Amino acid sequence: MAQYSSARLDASFAALSDPTRRGVLEQLGRADASITDLADRFHMTLTGMKKHISLLEKAGFVTTEKAGRVRTCRLGHERMAEEVAWIENYRRLWDARFEALDQVVAELKQKEADNDAG
DSSP, rough: OOOOOOHHHHHHOOOOOOOOHHHHHHHHHHHOHHHHHHHHHHOOOOOHHHHHHHHHTTTTTEEEETTEEEEEEEOSOOOOOHHHHHHHHHHHHHHHHHHHHHHHHHHHHHHHHHHHHO
């Protein structure tokens, strides 16, 4: 199995584990937004939204830029390639297991059909 940065994956999946943070990413996929706008949209305090944005920044999913008193958020440059590769390895593992199970079921059905015919 490929080597992955445990700390990187931990930060990524921690950031993605919260529905508000996933919603923020979805929103930023549509348009950049200030932390204040995001806090209003998600009905939370500015402090709470700053904590969410901080976790998303640490994972590389969001970048912020301050202009005057406004901090604007936008999607980061991280493309989630490592996370997708990690998930893909497990998807292939489960696919192989289900294929093996399908084979066992098919063999059992064939044996049952042979017994019924004989």
